[in-house]
Amino acid sequence: MEMLETFAAHYNYFITIFLMISGLFIVIARGNLIKKLVGLSLFQTSVYLLYLTPAKILGGTAPIYDESYKLYSNPLPHVLMLTAIVVGVATLSLGLALVVRIKEAYGTVEEDEIFAKDPEAE
């Protein structure tokens, strides 16, 4: 019973970790470069969740000041994650631009075929 309560109290963290390792798995296991970048953005998004989960107070409200509320969630992780989202899309678009260049140079976005065409890359 106690274990079940621990599981329920940490369910958010467990799902966050699941999303994180799924992103890691896609980055390592899949050869398509665009799919790798999607996996990378899954990983980034799970980090947002990792920061936002402890900021939440059950029964609290969003950190917008009002006379009728006393309990606010923690605003600091929200600010940090706003920055992280924008930086995340910047890195994603830079990576995709590199993929477009690789496609022009090698004619494919599959990692195995790129290695086959360019033995020095391995």
Next chain:
Amino acid sequence: MIGTPSAEAFVMAVLLTLLAAVTIAIARQRNMFGVVILASIYSFLMASLMIVLDAVDVAMTEASVGAGISTVILLTTLYLTGSMEYPQRRSVAIPLFVSIVVGAALVWGTIGLPAFGISDAPIHQHVAPTYIDFSRKHDMPPNIVTAVLADFRGFDTLGETTVVFTAGIGVLLLLQGGWRIGGSRRDEETEGDDEI
């Protein structure tokens, strides 16, 4: 009643489970168009979850940037590279092993964290009350996230703007640079426009 702690926890559990399901679908899907659309669904679910987690500003940014701009630039890239399906050739044993080991280590580290949603966790004791009280005392914007972003941590935002600017220059140079020998030029300006 909507807004009670147990209702919040229930909605959150449902959204988290849906997120996990969409993630599995992304990992298994081979059609790249499907992957991009699933990633967009994932971002919308994540934005909904962020609203339940009281991070309304982050939710708005995630819905517009994560589900909007990211999907557009991913689809643009698919159009430019023209790769819709990819074959499964590799063995997944080693990646699966690495992921499970990392996941087990993270779960082990997570057990010691304070339970979700309690108000006396260490994270709510020091910096956050100072921000909330100080911004109220000095008539900063009523949205405390805005106050922290612009008034307390303005240099962070300046650094973020620098990163976005640098990435924008990088994308423009990569896609429009005529310095590349033998690179075939197509209508690539659309991708650069999304970034800037």
